[in-house]
Amino acid sequence: MRVICAIGQRGGSELVNRLAWIVGDKAECLLLHVIDTGPRHDLEDYLRGSLHRRPDHGEPPHGAAIKAAEETAGRAAIEEAMAATQQAGLNAESSVKEGKPEEIIVQVAKDVRAELIVIWTGEGAAGHPHIGPAPLGHTARFVIDHASCDVLLLRGPV
Amino acid sequence: MLNLHVIAGTLIFLVTLVVIMVRPSGVSEAVAAAGGAVLMLLGGYVRPGEAASLLLTSWNIYGFFLGMMAISALADQAGIFDMLAHWAGEWARGSGVRLYLAVFVVGMVITAFLSNDATALILTPVVYALVTRLRLPVMPFLFACTFIADTASFVLPVSNPINILFLDAFGGGLSTFLRYLLLPSLFCIGLNIAVFVWLFRCDIRTRYTPSDLPEVELPNRQFFNFTAATLALIAVAYLVGTATQFPLSFVALGGSGLLFAGAVRYRCLDTAKFGREISWSLFVFITGLFIIVRAVENLGLTAAFGRGLLQLAGDSPLQAVLITAGGTALGANLINNVPMALVMISVLGTIHANSLNRALIYASIFGADLGPNLTTVGSLATMLWLFILRRKGLEVSTQEYFKLGVTVVPVMIVIGSLLIWLNL
Numbered sequence: 001m002r003v004i005c006a007i008g009q010r011g012g013s014e015l016v017n018r019l020a021w022i023v024g025d026k027a028e029c030l031l032l033h034v035i036d037t038g039p040r041h042d043l044e045d046y047l048r049g050s051l052h053r054r055p056d057h058g059e060p061p062h063g064a065a066i067k068a069a070e071e072t073a074g075r076a077a078i079e080e081a082m083a084a085t086q087q088a089g090l091n092a093e094s095s096v097k098e099g100k101p102e103e104i105i106v107q108v109a110k111d112v113r114a115e116l117i118v119i120w121t122g123e124g125a126a127g128h129p130h131i132g133p134a135p136l137g138h139t140a141r142f143v144i145d146h147a148s149c150d151v152l153l154l155r156g157p158v
Numbered sequence: 159m160l161n162l163h164v165i166a167g168t169l170i171f172l173v174t175l176v177v178i179m180v181r182p183s184g185v186s187e188a189v190a191a192a193g194g195a196v197l198m199l200l201g202g203y204v205r206p207g208e209a210a211s212l213l214l215t216s217w218n219i220y221g222f223f224l225g226m227m228a229i230s231a232l233a234d235q236a237g238i239f240d241m242l243a244h245w246a247g248e249w250a251r252g253s254g255v256r257l258y259l260a261v262f263v264v265g266m267v268i269t270a271f272l273s274n275d276a277t278a279l280i281l282t283p284v285v286y287a288l289v290t291r292l293r294l295p296v297m298p299f300l301f302a303c304t305f306i307a308d309t310a311s312f313v314l315p316v317s318n319p320i321n322i323l324f325l326d327a328f329g330g331g332l333s334t335f336l337r338y339l340l341l342p343s344l345f346c347i348g349l350n351i352a353v354f355v356w357l358f359r360c361d362i363r364t365r366y367t368p369s370d371l372p373e374v375e376l377p378n379r380q381f382f383n384f385t386a387a388t389l390a391l392i393a394v395a396y397l398v399g400t401a402t403q404f405p406l407s408f409v410a411l412g413g414s415g416l417l418f419a420g421a422v423r424y425r426c427l428d429t430a431k432f433g434r435e436i437s438w439s440l441f442v443f444i445t446g447l448f449i450i451v452r453a454v455e456n457l458g459l460t461a462a463f464g465r466g467l468l469q470l471a472g473d474s475p476l477q478a479v480l481i482t483a484g485g486t487a488l489g490a491n492l493i494n495n496v497p498m499a500l501v502m503i504s505v506l507g508t509i510h511a512n513s514l515n516r517a518l519i520y521a522s523i524f525g526a527d528l529g530p531n532l533t534t535v536g537s538l539a540t541m542l543w544l545f546i547l548r549r550k551g552l553e554v555s556t557q558e559y560f561k562l563g564v565t566v567v568p569v570m571i572v573i574g575s576l577l578i579w580l581n582l
Contacts, residue, residue: 077293
């Protein structure tokens with residue numbers, strides 16, 4: 001069974017453990033971490049638009065540091081999850097991509113003809129002020145709406 | 159008689175403000191302000207000699223802006239911001255909540271002494287990189303940086319260049335500033351932190367691995383030490399300067415000159431980067447606005463606005479303070495806080511000087527500094543911050559920002575105004 005594991009910033013090893021518990025060692029995992037840069041396209045559109053263009057402030061300061069931090073954090077997230085797959089005896093490959101996580105997860109699932117996507121319910125919800133019950137993250141929401149295969153939602157720590 | 163001259167002048171003023179606000183076809187604020195100023199000069203609303211003397215008497219604000227931006231840029235090149243963020247990470251020892259509080263404290267100190275722009279433009283990306291590396295949710299931290307940049311921008315006169323505009327126009331030293339604005343400042347910062355910690359409690363409760371904290375690679379340890387010592391000196395000089403009403407541009411330019419010399423001495427100066435970090439168009443923007451607002455003043459519009467303000471306030475000083483603070487905050491949101499501050503300075507200059515007038519000056523500072531937190535537009539700092547954020551790839555919708563703003567800003571305005579009124 002070909003499974004896409006949507007590995008966010010945190011909770012990757014827990015996600016793999018839960019998957020192993022549910023489907024056993026039959027799963028062949030693709031651990032997919034997407035560095036969220038999707039809104040950059042919105043930014044470019046926005047800059048081409050008229051409202052807030054700031055021509056004299058070229059590249060943002062510390063851009064290289066931010067990029068390095070994203071890559072290191074992404075690698076760390078994948079390595080944690082990979083260690084968990086080895087412990088659980090699952091076959092796994094890994095991939096780190098950049099873009100809008102929700103779109104890339106759905107696209108990769110299609111490309112590799114995955115039969116299942118596993119994702120935390122809260123994926124994409126972090127950082128937005130919320131009052132009341134924990135909401136479904138926007139990444140999880142999009143994946144449910146657009147995935148061409150089954151989606152396993154895990155309630156948990158993200 | 160309301161003649162064509164007055165109508166045309168008013169139109170130029172309003173159209174310039176609208177262009178600054180809407181920026182059709184990507185016209186920058188600087189171009190809009192310069193265009194408006196040229197029209198005002200051509201229309202004879204301001205005589206060229208008058209404009210020249212106005213700009214010459216504003217040397218302190220130009221010098222302060224330049225010095226302030228240079229200090230921030232050089233401090234950044236020395237690694238001061240990276241080190242402060244690193245210390246915050248060390249102090250927090252793996253606790254997201256402690257790191258969140260530490261970011262607020264660092265933001266407050268940087269805003270207080272290096273201005274709101276330093277926090278919004280430089281601390282924000284540094285914190286972004288740190289928090290990303292620690293795999294914590296970035297949004298709460300980014301909101302913390304941008305909000306504290308505005309909320310802490312009336313801790314000291316140097317915390318926001320807008321404050322210097324007011325103090326240049328009306329005088330007033332550190333003790334008067336603190337008398338009116340220290341309590342509102344402490345209250346707003348406290349409320350800001352409390353509300354945000356509560357709103358983002360789920361996200362910041364996360365723990366991080368302290369060993370993930372990246373080591374700071376300083377370009378040159380000696381230059382770092384030199385810069386840290388110079389910044390401490392500049393901070394003291396700012397305090398002494400504001401207390402004795404010594405021109406702050408001398409302190410800012412002197413301090414940046416010292417840092418510049420240090421950067422050359424320790425071979426750490428990246429001139430291209432340094433040049434990019436100074437926003438030259440800001441000077442065009444301010445110059446244009448100075449002339450436009452003087453033109454409006456010559457037409458008697460700001461005096462009429464001042465009379466209207468007093469009439470609206472009636473016999474109640476509290477009402478006057480509330481209207482001034484609230485009105486300035488709203489105006490700062492609608493247009494931008496620099497033109498709003500200049501209009502208020504002109505308006506308050508026409509009101510008879512008494513203790514109420516002084517309270518209204520500080521209520522205006524309060525409104526112009528804090529108001530921009532209400533929405534995405536309004537403050538230079540906030541606009542630049544959003545720009546960086548979008549460059550980074552995070553879309554903060556106006557709605558989301560507004561939701562956060564309306565959670566705290568109105569309460570801050572009302573309670574802050576009460577505290578200013580108590581000093582009357």
